Amino acid sequence: MNLFEHIGKYFMMLKFVFSKPEKGSVFWERFFTEAQNIVINSIPLIGFLSFFMGGVISLQTASNMSSPLLPEYTIGYITRQSTILEFSPTIISLIIAGKVGSNIASEIGTMRVTEQIDALEIMGVNSIGFLMLPKILATTLFFPFAIILSMLLSLIGGWLAGITSNLYSTKTYIVGLRAFWNVDQHHLYYALGKTMVFAFLITSIACYYGYNVKGGALEVGKASTNSVVAASVTILLANYILTQLVLI
Structure with missing residues (x-):
C-alpha cells in the first residue's frame, strides 16, 4: 500500500470515528479511563525529562554567552523561549509518540488479530468510534x-x-523569564494549540495502524513501530507548517 492509499484510508477512518457514537455513560467511562492511561500515567516521564532538559538548556545557554554585550538575564529569556516554543510541545510530543503511540497500536492491533474487533462489529457496535474516539x-x-x-x-x-552551579542568581533568572513577556505571551497559546494538534496526530495515527493490522503477533509489532515512525514524521511536518502559518 502506497502513501496516498494510507492517507485516504486514514481520513476515511476519521469519518467513522466521529459517527454513530456510543451512549454517554459508556463513552464518558472510557474517556476518563483513557485520560488516566494515556496522559496521567505519562506525567512522571514528562516531568523527569522536562526538569533535567530545562537544566541542560540553561547551562548550555550560560556556557555560550561569551559576548559582554548580552545581558545576564538572556539566560532566563532563552530558556523560557526554548521551552515554550519547541522543547515542551514538540520534543515531549515526539517522546510521547514513542511511548503512547506504540501502546495504542499494540492494544488495538492485538484486539484485531484476536478477533475482538470482529466481535464488536457483530454486536452492532461502531468499533472504530468505540475504540478510538475516547482515546483521541x-x-x-x-x-x-x-x-x-x-x-x-x-x-x-x-x-x-x-543557582547550584553559581552561574547566575535567582533574581537574574526571574528577570529573564519575565523579559518581553507582553510581546511574547502569544507564544504560549501557539504552543498549546500545536500541542493539541500533535496529540490528535499521535493517537489517531496509532489507532489507524493498530486497527488495520493483518496477521499475527509479528504484524502487531510492525504496526506499533510504523505508528511511531509515521507519528514522529507527521509531528515534524505539522510543526513546520504551523510555525510558517502562525509565527512567520
Missing part, C-alpha cells in the same frame, strides 16, 4: 495540561541548575 478526545484535551506542567518543571530545572 482524551489525549487531545488533556495533553496540553501535561505540557503546561512540562514547561513549569523545565523552567524550575533551569533555575536550579543555574
Whole structure:
C-alpha cells in the first residue's frame, strides 16, 4: 500500500470515528479511563525529562554567552523561549509518540488479530468510534495540561541548575523569564494549540495502524513501530507548517 492509499484510508477512518457514537455513560467511562492511561500515567516521564532538559538548556545557554554585550538575564529569556516554543510541545510530543503511540497500536492491533474487533462489529457496535474516539478526545484535551506542567518543571530545572552551579542568581533568572513577556505571551497559546494538534496526530495515527493490522503477533509489532515512525514524521511536518502559518 502506497502513501496516498494510507492517507485516504486514514481520513476515511476519521469519518467513522466521529459517527454513530456510543451512549454517554459508556463513552464518558472510557474517556476518563483513557485520560488516566494515556496522559496521567505519562506525567512522571514528562516531568523527569522536562526538569533535567530545562537544566541542560540553561547551562548550555550560560556556557555560550561569551559576548559582554548580552545581558545576564538572556539566560532566563532563552530558556523560557526554548521551552515554550519547541522543547515542551514538540520534543515531549515526539517522546510521547514513542511511548503512547506504540501502546495504542499494540492494544488495538492485538484486539484485531484476536478477533475482538470482529466481535464488536457483530454486536452492532461502531468499533472504530468505540475504540478510538475516547482515546483521541482524551489525549487531545488533556495533553496540553501535561505540557503546561512540562514547561513549569523545565523552567524550575533551569533555575536550579543555574543557582547550584553559581552561574547566575535567582533574581537574574526571574528577570529573564519575565523579559518581553507582553510581546511574547502569544507564544504560549501557539504552543498549546500545536500541542493539541500533535496529540490528535499521535493517537489517531496509532489507532489507524493498530486497527488495520493483518496477521499475527509479528504484524502487531510492525504496526506499533510504523505508528511511531509515521507519528514522529507527521509531528515534524505539522510543526513546520504551523510555525510558517502562525509565527512567520
